């Protein structure tokens with residue numbers, strides 16, 4: 001059915017309003033289960049934004065979260081645009097500056113970024129991206145909840161370049177607005193994951209180098225950090241796991257975009273009782289575990305690996321990383337299909353490596369990993 005027919009209201013809608021908008025931008029839409037490398041994924045010219053771009057809509061994202069790659073040419077300054085909702089930006093590659101502002105005095109900010117930086121641009125702000133390098137392009141990965149927003153108001157002009165602006169200081173009054181992120185301990189009035197400590201801020205300089213992590217003993221001995229972006233409900237987490245090990249399978253709700261800041265490995269994803277999808281990854285790879293699919297992450301290298309999971313709205317978390325119902329949503333090593341261990345070990349062997357998984361973990365479902 002043509003998009004025009006759908007938007008008239010005279011025929012039943014067969015697509016999310018966001019999908020209708022995305023599909024008519026004239027740039028590639030990468031679908032399936034993963035993008036091998038967002039730093040080299042195919043892009044095409046997006047006239048509206050005056051840059052090369054592509055959308056990524058993997059299985060499990062539909063209607064929940066948007067991801068988009070934009071590329072800024074060497075030395076160029078992008079024309080500004082405005083979104084009425086918060087937008088998270090992860091720097092796939094390059095070095096540049098982002099300017100954000102409203103018409104209100106005191107709201108303007110400028111900050112520099114380089115490879116693997118992570119930041120949020122607040123709702124209602126103009127944003128302008130500048131590539132500071134004259135010899136290579138810069139690539140950004142944008143993440144937002146626009147599909148949900150457009151299911152409520154199915155009009156892109158309501159969300160893009162809408163002249164409404166937030167009241168003076170709506171975001172800039174937050175002490176942490178682009179200043180150094182601050183640690184918030186558990187139990188300090190957080191309304192989600194109250195037992196988990198947060199970093200609270202809008203700018204994180206390099207997710208590969210970020211080393212302020214907490215132990216996550218229930219998840220194969222990995223370490224993690226949870227981030228809440230200042231002045232918003234947007235969150236993400238990053239998990240860092242040890243060389244030649246893997247994490248237990250678990251499952252939760254849809255829409256989490258996982259991007260790899262560093263390391264080499266693979267993930268398995270499967271719907272209960274169905275065939276497994278193998279997702280090989282390294283820096284710049286992106287994948288999304290579909291709704292309620294089990295997924296499991298494996299480090300195939302001699303160094304720690306890390307993945308960054310950009311979260312959908314809290315309403316979509318489902319049985320989340322905290323694993324509320326652990327028996328139903330996490331498979332302990334002692335209970336997993338032996339094929340998984342065999343496959344992991346065979347992949348390591350191809351690289352001349354052996355597993356560092358403790359044998360005891362496969363025998364005792366209550367095995368507790370030692371702090372790394």
Ligand SMILES: [Fe+2]
Nearest residue numbers: 250252289295
């Ligand atoms: Fe997960």
